[in-house]
Amino acid sequence: xxxxxxxxxxxxxxxxxxxxxxxxxxxxxxxxxxxxxxxxxxxxxxxxxxxxxxxxxxxxxxxxxxxxxxxxxxxxxxxxxxxxxxxxxxxxxxxxxxxxxxxxxxxxxxxxxxxxxxxxxxxxxxxxxxxxxxxxxxxxxxxxxxxxxxxxxxxxxxxxxxxxxxxxxxxxxxxxxxxxxxxxxxxxxxx
Amino acid sequence: xxxxxxxxxxxxxxxxxxxxxxxxxxxxxxxxxxxxxxxxxxxxxxxxxxxxxxxxxxxxxxxxxxxxxxxxxxxxxxxxxxxxxxxxxxxxxxxxxxxxxxxxxxxxxxxxxxxxxxxxxxxxxxx
Numbered sequence: 001x002x003x004x005x006x007x008x009x010x011x012x013x014x015x016x017x018x019x020x021x022x023x024x025x026x027x028x029x030x031x032x033x034x035x036x037x038x039x040x041x042x043x044x045x046x047x048x049x050x051x052x053x054x055x056x057x058x059x060x061x062x063x064x065x066x067x068x069x070x071x072x073x074x075x076x077x078x079x080x081x082x083x084x085x086x087x088x089x090x091x092x093x094x095x096x097x098x099x100x101x102x103x104x105x106x107x108x109x110x111x112x113x114x115x116x117x118x119x120x121x122x123x124x125x126x127x128x129x130x131x132x133x134x135x136x137x138x139x140x141x142x143x144x145x146x147x148x149x150x151x152x153x154x155x156x157x158x159x160x161x162x163x164x165x166x167x168x169x170x171x172x173x174x175x176x177x178x179x180x181x182x183x184x185x186x187x188x189x190x191x
Numbered sequence: 192x193x194x195x196x197x198x199x200x201x202x203x204x205x206x207x208x209x210x211x212x213x214x215x216x217x218x219x220x221x222x223x224x225x226x227x228x229x230x231x232x233x234x235x236x237x238x239x240x241x242x243x244x245x246x247x248x249x250x251x252x253x254x255x256x257x258x259x260x261x262x263x264x265x266x267x268x269x270x271x272x273x274x275x276x277x278x279x280x281x282x283x284x285x286x287x288x289x290x291x292x293x294x295x296x297x298x299x300x301x302x303x304x305x306x307x308x309x310x311x312x313x314x315x316x317x318x
Contacts, residue, residue, distance in 0.1 A: 007197050044221040070231035092221065101226070112233055140231075164231065179232035190221030 045090035045154075047188035051082055067184060068164050073116070076168030081119075083129050084160045086186060088152045094188035096148040096158060102182045103141060109180030113141040115170040122148055123159035132161060140164075140182070151191045 051067060068080050088094045098120060104110045120136040120143075123129035135146045152158050162184075 044223070046223045047225050049225050049227060065227055066229055067227050068229060070229060072234040073231060074234050090223065094221075094223075112231060116231060166233075175233045177233060179230065181228060181230045183226040184229050185224050185226045187222060187224040 044092055045088060045094040045188040045190050047094070047096065047186050048087040048089045049186050050085035050087065068162060070164055073164075073166045075115075075166050075171035077166060079119075079163045079165035081161060081163035083123065083127070084162060084186075085127070086148075086152070086158045086160060086188075088154050088156055088188060090188065090190075091154050093151045093153050093191045095191050096152055097145050097187045097189070098135075098148070098160065099145040099185045099187065100140060100143055100182050101185050104180050104182075108175060108178035110141060111172070112175050112178040113180050113182070114139045115166065115172060115175055116140055117165050117167055117170075118143060119161075119163040119165070120146055121161040121163075123161055124149075125157065125159065127157075127159055129159060129161045135160075152188070 049067075051065075067082050067084060070080060073080075086096055088096075103113060116139060118136065118138065118140040119134070121129065121132040122135050123132045126132070133149070135148070136143055148158055148160065150158075
């Protein structure tokens with residue numbers, strides 16, 4: 001191959017490269033995202049989170065809503081719990097996962113999240129969670145991503161019971177008045 | 192452009208195209224996340240002391256072999272020692288004593304510190 005041909009081939013490849021990279025990294029046509037105030041969904045999957053109350057009111061539980069009332073917890077006190085309604089609002093089947101983010105990295109807040117117990121149960125398609133399977137049972141500070149079993153077709157619902165408690169055995173004077181915030185991240189990924 | 196540089200451009204393009212194709216078709220784009228904030232907080236002792244409501248009685252059997260132990264009320268308060276959260280009783284080994292706890296409308300928790308440093312809890316339900 002002559003040098004001139006190699007040069008022309010390089011120029012053509014560069015042009016093709018720019019075009020392919022532009023499409024490949026744009027993501028614009030494949031991505032769906034939610035935030036507290038806006039929703040952009042063009043294709044693929046879309047997870048929508050409801051609580052029984054918000055579902056009855058016909059409203060999506062928007063980001064910004066606390067699912068479990070977690071204030072003024074006491075060692076040995078009653079557990080706080082809610083059943084979360086997850087809806088695949090996209091147009092393709094999806095796998096659902098729950099993860100935590102934004103946990104404090106140190107201090108009493110982290111100690112409190114080590115003392116508390118978080119229970120995550122899959123209720124399948126049971127809105128009242130009459131049947132369930134344990135997905136996680138332990139300190140919030142130790143929880144990684146938890147995958148819900150099975151695939152959720154577009155338009156279908158799955159239910160998850162989330163329970164927060166403070167075991168009496170984890171009582172510690174140093175935790176009095178401690179507080180922490182974090183996020184429950186409900187994710188849908190195309191299967 | 193020298194032939195050597197042209198070949199380098201070709202190689203770089205091949206790498207970029209492969210990366211773009213991998214990212215574009217990996218499925219990573221088909222992901223949606225909805226985050227809900229969560230807050231937790233521990234109550235504070237001064238809010239755990241209640242003086243209204245009915246009087247509860249709890250029997251606290253002590254473990255065999257324990258020597259003198261301290262009994263403190265973690266929250267709720269003993270009706271006979273209103274206001275104190277210090278030692279309210281010293282018990283002999285194996286002794287059982289009925290403790291009256293005025294817990295108001297809330298549950299109370301008795302905590303017994305054993306000499307070996309371990310703890311014995313008893314939760315008194317709300318009336």
